[in-house]
Amino acid sequence: MGYTKSIYRRHLQAHDYDTGAHKYIRVIDKKVAGTAGGPSGATTWNVRDLTDIDVNTGSVASLDTNKVKLPAGTYMAKVTAPAHGAVGVHRVALVDVTASPEVKLCVGGTLSGLANAVQPAVVSGMFTLAEESEIEVRHYTANAIVTNGLGLPADVDSDDEIYTIAEFWMEQDPAAETLV
Helix, strand or coil: HHHHHHHHHHHHHHHCCHHHCCEEEEEEEECCCCCCCCEEEEEEEEEECCCEEEHHHCEEEEEEEEEEECCCEEEEEEEEEEEEECCCCCEEEEEEEECCEEEEEEEECCCCCCCCCCEEEEEEEEEEEEEEEEEEEEECCCCCEECCCCCCCCCCCCCCEEEEEEEEEEEECCCCCCCC
């Protein structure tokens, strides 16, 4: 976990997101040290846990039952979510669950897992929300793995386990009619 923290801190300093100059949102799945990421289902899109808003400049986002609520606007997004290699083929997507029918906003590439390794699936892209919307992170897995299909715990130095990391940069705010 310390490695993730140091990269994250440098990222914020380098881009100055902590000053409020940009609307940056970072939502994570944080679990107690030693806790696995959760089970994966076979040939299904698993809803990833989202437990904490880690950064919310401009206080534009909220979180409710694994859904990030974002206001209308244009966003750049990056999501990283690990999976136990035994899940086989896996990929991650951002889904607007407010839309009817649901809309996949970004879908990452497909990975083929290595049996005893943890591989992250990554998706990044730009999307526009015409109205306030609830967004889920979904993770397709080919094989069911009980307990730790969605990530193995590191259990290092009693640090919390961080699994899904979803980052959003608001590029354009229609309320302000300017680039952010």
